[in-house]
Amino acid sequence: MVDNKLLPKLSQNLLEILDDDEYYDITIEVGNDPYVKIFRAHIVILNYRSPYLRRILSTNKKKNDGTLINIKLPNILPEIFQIVLRYIYGGRLSLDDYDIKDIIKILVTANELNLQELIPYLESFLIEN
Template identity: 65%
Template sequence: MSTQFLSKLSQNYIELLEDNEYYDITIEVGEDPDVKIFRAHINILCYRSPYLRRTLTSSKKNKDNVLAHIKLPNISPEVFQIILKH
């Protein structure tokens, strides 16, 4: 039963990553002309990456309750997508 639970939990995290309605942070990745904006969840990012935890906790929330738009130009969108999924 625990294997089934972990499988479902993993699927839920993938669904969160692909959800365009419920998110609390946007991250602009890459440089022109290869730029992509990711929508994500700060709690998950902070627990998965010490680098993102440092970067994100220094940002303040704006009036829409979405964190200020942050930019990570030194990483390609393709690489960041892999980081988010692993």
Template identity: 75%
Template sequence: MDDELLPKLSQNLLSILDDDNDEYYDITIEVGNDPYVRVFRAHMVILNSRSPYLRRILSTNKKRSDETLTHIKLPNILPEIFQIILRYIYSGKLFLVEYETLDIVKILVTASELGLQELIPHLQSFLIKNETHWMEQNFSLIYQTSFENDSFLDLQNFCTDLISKQPEKIFSSPDFTSISEESLTTLIQHDDLQMSKVQIWEYVLKWGTRCNPSRCAGNKTCPEK
């Protein structure tokens, strides 16, 4: 019975968020950086109860005595990703099949930043179960993203397992040459890397001769010229 009633609650809360004439919203949130900035209207009581990160921000932005709306800025978050997260905050629903894989990765990073810990294992599980091929093709992004946050342990394990069992997929992935020097060093020093030294150095040379914009500036022999 409880589960049958929850969708109605979710629908009602979303209707409050979507109501352009809602007189009860008490906060505006400026998201993004120029020229991609969007302002969202919301309700502090909901944000406080759902996001530890927003709760901390709001605790230092008390409502003014003149009843002016509270206004906060989130410049490091993309507006289109925050919109998805905000609808989740109100509804408790997130239909991942509707989004591109790259957007799901961005949602994961944003969820972590906003302290939505319940989403982190769910998003990682979805990526690993449904987007393995995409992550192999975009290993550089996944590897660097996973090890920038201690909460992304499932993605870290995915990367470590791929390095150990199928390293050729990493080195032959389309984005291999975009991997950072630090990440490349970590990869080739991995104890379980099942590749010969000759193969490793061939890929290192491939990485080293990639067209680096800063290095190729003014170089007429650059293959990309």
């Protein structure tokens, strides 16, 4: 028996992990000067949720000296990455909060990060609206 009533709490807990300032092990520099934002995240979650990030992380194996891994995503807008990162962690995305231009930017970012379950969801929303 699968009970989807339990998923909202899991989703909320994962979003709380994203917001935690202490237990992260990777920083992601997003955007280009002068619009660069640094996000803190967790390698294990990124590895399992994005095939694109998994490839990047596989070439940047974690060092055992406690040094944080830092990756750069200059082609992605920081405000769009924040939306997608919250989706990666929480598995939720309310498209009613965004205009069509932002949804297209989210789609482009989802495509770049190879988020296979998000792409058709966004495409369907755009076609219907």
